[in-house]
Amino acid sequence: MTGSxxxxxYGLAVLGAGIGIGIAGGMTTGAMARQPEVSSTLQTIFILSxxxxxxxxxxxxxxxxxx
Amino acid sequence: MSVEAAxxxxxxxxxxxxxxxxxxxxxxxxxxxxxxxxxLGWNELALSTYMVxxxxxxxxxxxxVFWAKxxxxxxxxxxxxxxxxxxxxxxxxxxxxxxxxxxxxGEKYTPFILTVFFFIxxxxxxxxxxxxxxxxxxxxxxxxxxxxxFVYFTVVGIAxxxxxxxxxxxxxxxxxxxVVPLIFVIEFASMLLRPITLGLRxxxxxxxxxxxxxxxxxxxxxxxxxPFEHQGVLNAVVSxxxxxxxxxxxxxxxxxxxxxxxxxxxxxxxxxxxxxxEH
Numbered sequence: 001m002t003g004s005x006x007x008x009x010y011g012l013a014v015l016g017a018g019i020g021i022g023i024a025g026g027m028t029t030g031a032m033a034r035q036p037e038v039s040s041t042l043q044t045i046f047i048l049s050x051x052x053x054x055x056x057x058x059x060x061x062x063x064x065x066x067x
Numbered sequence: 068m069s070v071e072a073a074x075x076x077x078x079x080x081x082x083x084x085x086x087x088x089x090x091x092x093x094x095x096x097x098x099x100x101x102x103x104x105x106x107l108g109w110n111e112l113a114l115s116t117y118m119v120x121x122x123x124x125x126x127x128x129x130x131x132v133f134w135a136k137x138x139x140x141x142x143x144x145x146x147x148x149x150x151x152x153x154x155x156x157x158x159x160x161x162x163x164x165x166x167x168x169x170x171x172x173g174e175k176y177t178p179f180i181l182t183v184f185f186f187i188x189x190x191x192x193x194x195x196x197x198x199x200x201x202x203x204x205x206x207x208x209x210x211x212x213x214x215x216x217f218v219y220f221t222v223v224g225i226a227x228x229x230x231x232x233x234x235x236x237x238x239x240x241x242x243x244x245x246v247v248p249l250i251f252v253i254e255f256a257s258m259l260l261r262p263i264t265l266g267l268r269x270x271x272x273x274x275x276x277x278x279x280x281x282x283x284x285x286x287x288x289x290x291x292x293x294p295f296e297h298q299g300v301l302n303a304v305v306s307x308x309x310x311x312x313x314x315x316x317x318x319x320x321x322x323x324x325x326x327x328x329x330x331x332x333x334x335x336x337x338x339x340x341x342x343x344x345e346h
Contacts, residue, residue, distance in 0.1 A: 044163075051330045055268035058275045065089060065278065 006064035013060025020053045077289040077302055081282075084289065088281045092200070092274070121202035124190035132185070160184050160332060168336035169343075176339050179219060183212070184332040191273060191324035195317075201324075204273040206266065213266035216335050224342030233342070265334060272327045276320045283313035 028046040032039050131153070138150045145151065160181055165173040187203060194201020203209050224233045237254040238247055287309040293302035 047326060048330060048333065051272075051326050052268075055264075055271060058271040059267060061275045062271045 010060050010064040014057045017053050017057030021050050024049045024053070076298055077293045080289055081286060084285050085282055088285060089278065092277065116200055117202050117205040117208060120193060120200050121190070121208055124186065124193050124202050127193065128186050128189050131189070157181060164333055164336050168333065169340045171343070180332055180336055183216065183335055184328055187212070187269070187331055188325065188328040191328060194273065194277065195320060195324060201273045201277065203269055204277055206270045209270040210262070210266035213262035216265065216338065217262040220338045220342040223339060227343050261338060265331065269327055269331055272323055276323055279316055280313065280320060283309055283316055287313060
């Protein structure tokens with residue numbers, strides 16, 4: 001097997017982040033469809049949650065590059 | 068034409084180039100100081116490129132704030148797009164972040180929060196200019212900022228509640244006595260973890276973004292130069308795809324620069340509110 005094992009670690013790390021942000025986006029869209037007048041509040045909260053979850057995924061990306 | 072005479076394909080040359088690029092992003096790689104380093108005890112004092120950009124961001128923030136002050140005191144209603152954009156940012160931080168998070172006495176902490184926001188925003192945006200690096204792209208700078216925030220909200224909390232009162236306020240009231248030591252340990256550990264996660268989040272976003280931009284730029288260059296290395300003209304035809312991806316990632320990076328400054332500032336406000344909140 002050739003290649004670097006750290007890529008497997010990165011793939012595992014980003015798996016949870018992808019699912020998490022996907023769920024957050026889906027729920028935000030559903031809530032915006034039910035109540036369009038709170039749309040801007042929901043958008044702020046979604047961007048905030050996505051930034052938190054993405055931080056963990058990017059941490060995995062960075063740590064895999066360190067040799 | 069045999070494969071050995073043609074050399075490596077662009078994709079095969081990608082990995083050494085990317086490794087070389089990542090090594091250039093190492094904060095310990097100083098420029099031109101190994102000939103005459105300044106000794107400080109047993110360490111060497113040298114200026115890395117990240118420190119230079121940190122100083123540039125600092126000078127820019129001070130210049131922008133003093134220019135804004137001059138424009139705002141010159142007339143009660145400032146005219147012009149730049150000063151209104153500056154006011155927009157200040158009002159955004161004051162109303163949404165400080166007003167939304169800190170329940171009492173928000174005005175006392177607004178200058179610090181504004182400073183943090185503008186410094187991180189300017190530092191991230193400077194990193195977007197081709198050839199410049201974001202000074203928050205190194206763990207030293209972001210960890211220093213996070214430690215400053217940690218010391219600030221701890222001092223603010225101790226000043227408001229007293230040393231022992233602050234420690235007691237870590238545990239919410241109304242818990243059964245048996246659970247209190249466990250909850251105290253958990254809360255204390257999570258409080259100590261705050262500066263680490265704060266600095267690490269900002270660093271990881273800026274560092275990874277810069278590396279992704281570098282990878283796409285290197286891919287574009289390797290694919291465009293491939294016909295000159297006798298790899299086939301088809302590679303040069305494909306290279307605009309990589310350039311399009313580079314432009315898309317650049318757009319994402321502009322958004323991430325603003326969003327990460329917002330997230331850092333929001334968390335600062337939340338921690339300050341947690342430190343001064345009612346027991």
